[in-house]
Amino acid sequence: MPEIQVLRIGHRPDRDKRVTTHTALAARALGARRVLVDSRDPKLEENVRGVVERFGGDFSIETGVQWRKAMREFEGKVVHLTMYGMRVDEAVDALRGEDVLVVVGAEKVPPEVYQAADLNVSVGNQPHSEIAALAIFLDRLTGGEALYSERGGRMKVVPDGRGKNVVDLS
Numbered sequence: 001m002p003e004i005q006v007l008r009i010g011h012r013p014d015r016d017k018r019v020t021t022h023t024a025l026a027a028r029a030l031g032a033r034r035v036l037v038d039s040r041d042p043k044l045e046e047n048v049r050g051v052v053e054r055f056g057g058d059f060s061i062e063t064g065v066q067w068r069k070a071m072r073e074f075e076g077k078v079v080h081l082t083m084y085g086m087r088v089d090e091a092v093d094a095l096r097g098e099d100v101l102v103v104v105g106a107e108k109v110p111p112e113v114y115q116a117a118d119l120n121v122s123v124g125n126q127p128h129s130e131i132a133a134l135a136i137f138l139d140r141l142t143g144g145e146a147l148y149s150e151r152g153g154r155m156k157v158v159p160d161g162r163g164k165n166v167v168d169l170s
């Protein structure tokens with residue numbers, strides 16, 4: 001199966017902790033194997049690793065990453081999510097079977113990112129959020145495959161329409 005990684009750029013540890021944590025958790029839940037974050041943030045790493053430790057899966061986080069280098073050296077297609085990009089459905093067709101590095105911003109993204117990407121892809125042409133854009137993009141790219149995939153964690157949620165059913169296997 002093709003590998004998906006996510007690169008979060010413009011992370012400000014003092015302001016973006018929650019949004020970047022949710023970006024990483026959405027990446028994990030929707031099928032990515034790794035998230036890279038440009039600013040060093042040990043607390044963010046600890047929070048995300050805590051979820052992986054409890055709920056399982058093959059997912060890693062690295063912070064303090066040089067984004068230019070990460071984009072340049074990725075062996076696969078680099079996709080920058082932006083409201084100005086090509087339509088998501090057309091992009092997904094062009095990406096089938098490829099390893100993909102998905103780049104999402106925080107505030108304004110430097111023009112260089114648009115140029116360094118293989119594809120600039122929009123999830124609609126309205127401004128919204130990196131978490132929403134990433135979730136919809138990954139869901140389209142994977143055909144929803146990751147949503148209920150087995151992660152082998154010690155905490156296991158049993159789908160239940162009437163309440164909260166969690167098995168602790170530890």
Ligand SMILES: C[S@@+](CC[C@H](N)C(=O)[O-])C[C@H]1O[C@@H](n2cnc3c(N)ncnc32)[C@H](O)[C@@H]1O
Nearest residue numbers: 081082083104105109122123126128129130133
């Ligand atoms: C809050 S937005 C920043 C928008 C900022 N004004 C700009 O022009 O880059 C944060 C990130 O969400 C993602 N994003 C927001 N709307 C999007 C859309 N319609 N399609 C794809 N990505 C989007 C982009 O990755 C963007 O860098």
